[in-house]
Amino acid sequence: MTERELWERYQRYLSVVPSLGFSLDVSRMGFAADFLERMRSRLEEAFSQMEALEKGAIANPDENRRVGHYWLRAPELAPEPALSKDITDTVAAVHAFSRDVHEGKLKPQKAARFTHLLLVGIGGSALGPQLVADALTSRDDQMQVSFFDNTDPDGMDRVLGQLGSKLAETLTVVISKSGGTKETRNGMLEAERGYQAQGLDFSKHAVAVTGAGSELDQHARKQGWLRMFPMWDWVGGRTSVMSAVGLLPARLQGLDIDGMLAGAREMDVATRQRDALKNPAALLALMWFHAGDGRGVKDMVILPYKDRLLLMSRYLQQLVMESLGKEKDLDGKVVNQGIAVYGNKGSTDQHAYVQQLREGVPNFFATFIEVLKDRDGESMEVEGGITSGDYLLGFFLGTRRALYEKGRESITLTVPDVSARTVGALIALYERAVGLYASLVHINAYHQPGVEAGKKAATSVLDIQKKLTARLKEAKAEARSAEQLAADIGQPDEVETVFKVLQHLAANPGRGVQRSGGASPSEARFHVK
Numbered sequence: 162m163t164e165r166e167l168w169e170r171y172q173r174y175l176s177v178v179p180s181l182g183f184s185l186d187v188s189r190m191g192f193a194a195d196f197l198e199r200m201r202s203r204l205e206e207a208f209s210q211m212e213a214l215e216k217g218a219i220a221n222p223d224e225n226r227r228v229g230h231y232w233l234r235a236p237e238l239a240p241e242p243a244l245s246k247d248i249t250d251t252v253a254a255v256h257a258f259s260r261d262v263h264e265g266k267l268k269p270q271k272a273a274r275f276t277h278l279l280l281v282g283i284g285g286s287a288l289g290p291q292l293v294a295d296a297l298t299s300r301d302d303q304m305q306v307s308f309f310d311n312t313d314p315d316g317m318d319r320v321l322g323q324l325g326s327k328l329a330e331t332l333t334v335v336i337s338k339s340g341g342t343k344e345t346r347n348g349m350l351e352a353e354r355g356y357q358a359q360g361l362d363f364s365k366h367a368v369a370v371t372g373a374g375s376e377l378d379q380h381a382r383k384q385g386w387l388r389m390f391p392m393w394d395w396v397g398g399r400t401s402v403m404s405a406v407g408l409l410p411a412r413l414q415g416l417d418i419d420g421m422l423a424g425a426r427e428m429d430v431a432t433r434q435r436d437a438l439k440n441p442a443a444l445l446a447l448m449w450f451h452a453g454d455g456r457g458v459k460d461m462v463i464l465p466y467k468d469r470l471l472l473m474s475r476y477l478q479q480l481v482m483e484s485l486g487k488e489k490d491l492d493g494k495v496v497n498q499g500i501a502v503y504g505n506k507g508s509t510d511q512h513a514y515v516q517q518l519r520e521g522v523p524n525f526f527a528t529f530i531e532v533l534k535d536r537d538g539e540s541m542e543v544e545g546g547i548t549s550g551d552y553l554l555g556f557f558l559g560t561r562r563a564l565y566e567k568g569r570e571s572i573t574l575t576v577p578d579v580s581a582r583t584v585g586a587l588i589a590l591y592e593r594a595v596g597l598y599a600s601l602v603h604i605n606a607y608h609q610p611g612v613e614a615g616k617k618a619a620t621s622v623l624d625i626q627k628k629l630t631a632r633l634k635e636a637k638a639e640a641r642s643a644e645q646l647a648a649d650i651g652q653p654d655e656v657e658t659v660f661k662v663l664q665h666l667a668a669n670p671g672r673g674v675q676r677s678g679g680a681s682p683s684e685a686r687f688h689v690k
């Protein structure tokens with residue numbers, strides 16, 4: 162297609178949400194003229210399912226749960242008054258609590274004010290807060306935010322090292338919907354130890370966001386933590402950023418959570434429309450279907466041309482891949498669905514992987530995110546009449562054209578700025594697109610059975626470790642091979658796991674395990690020190 166023809170196609174298929182200054186351009190996706198028509202009845206069905214979901218139907222059949230994240234920004238739509246009240250009460254509680262913290266009414270144990278925030282959580286209990294914190298941070302932030310989002314000891318040391326004596330002014334928010342996630346439990350214990358090391362009582366600095374009655378909830382109550390905020394079973398982790406999970410840290414940071422909710426709410430209104438061309442989420446879902454043939458055969462590459470949106474790809478990775486990556490469809494048929502998501506930011510990518518995107522395996526479609534506002538205030542000229550922001554636009558348009566010339570499809574989202582409203586709107590757009598796409602391909606977007614397999618396997622590794630430690634103590638100074646030790650604990654087939662566990666123990670001080678013998682796994686010998 163010529164540039165002139167593309168201009169016509171751009172205008173024809175542009176989906177605009179005027180109140181948000183948002184537009185979605187799918188003109189560089191090569192769908193046929195009758196594609197939208199062909200998808201019509203499937204899309205109608207997806208809309209009907211979405212409508213039922215919003216009215217409170219069990220949209221997550223495996224877990225027998227309702228799916229209510231849209232109610233979080235429109236509490237009046239919740240199917241029962243008690244739910245609406247829970248939502249509005251929680252937003253009010255987030256505001257009131259944050260005000261008390263900012264005004265110093267709620268003080269840390271040994272300092273005048275809380276100035277820092279440490280968020281402990283993982284997956285849906287961290288990615289949304291991280292995206293929001295990074296996208297919207299400014300000099301006006303009321304608290305500096307850090308994260309424990311893994312069970313990596315060095316990662317946690319690094320954060321605690323950066324906080325240093327500021328830990329005395331740090332409020333720790335432990336977030337876990339289930340309240341039983343081990344990485345988060347470990348983060349909590351490591352944070353507690355950090356406070357203790359500075360002579361501080363953790364409970365006087367700790368807040369929980371979790372489901373009522375969960376392990377974390379019980380622990381926090383027993384220890385007398387400062388406060389508990391609810392997490393409901395009708396909100397999935399990866400769509401929880403507009404519950405207390407995302408609102409509390411954002412409000413504590415000093416961000417405009419009402420703006421974020423309003424942006425999401427407006428996007429929700431736009432994405433409830435049944436006319437695909439007026440509904441950017443429907444159009445997006447259709448484009449994913451077109452690109453990947455409804456089977457996810459092409460990867461989704463997210464390229465925001467704005468540093469503040471760097472974490473979009475990580476956020477979308479969970480939202481899209483955990484929702485759509487499913488072995489079975491709703492009838493139990495094996496379908497192995499999903500769409501792989503990755504990305505970084507433009508124009509930085511241009512100096513990294515755009516080479517492959519243009520010339521390498523054509524196994525992807527790109528999603529450009531264009532932000533119209535360059536910065537607060539005016540820009541200097543870097544050469545006659547040209548600013549750094551003009552260059553950013555130039556690189557974006559240039560890359561998009563270069564991809565198109567090689568037959569690589571792309572979608573472009575345009576937003577006016579990176580504000581709370583815009584971030585709320587983008588999140589809502591993708592939440593809806595994922596839900597609609599899941600209906601198009603007939604899968605449950607709201608469960609994650611695959612994640613459990615990895616968790617169970619991890620638990621069995623730790624059981625092996627416990628048995629091994631006991632066995633090594635019995636064997637005292639006698640150096641034994643992984644093969645022997647695996648047999649000793651009655652799990653000869655687990656020899657590789659046994660070796661990996663021993664290798665790890667021997668590599669770390671204080672674990673009491675010494676490695677000797679040769680460098681290869683079969684020559685290595687282990688004994689207690």
Ligand SMILES: O=P(O)(O)OC[C@H]1O[C@H](O)[C@H](O)[C@@H](O)[C@@H]1O
Nearest residue numbers: 284285286337338339342398612
């Ligand atoms: O919030 P939590 O219950 O601690 O869960 C944290 C995360 O862990 C799980 O493994 C799920 O796959 C994610 O969807 C979830 O967001």
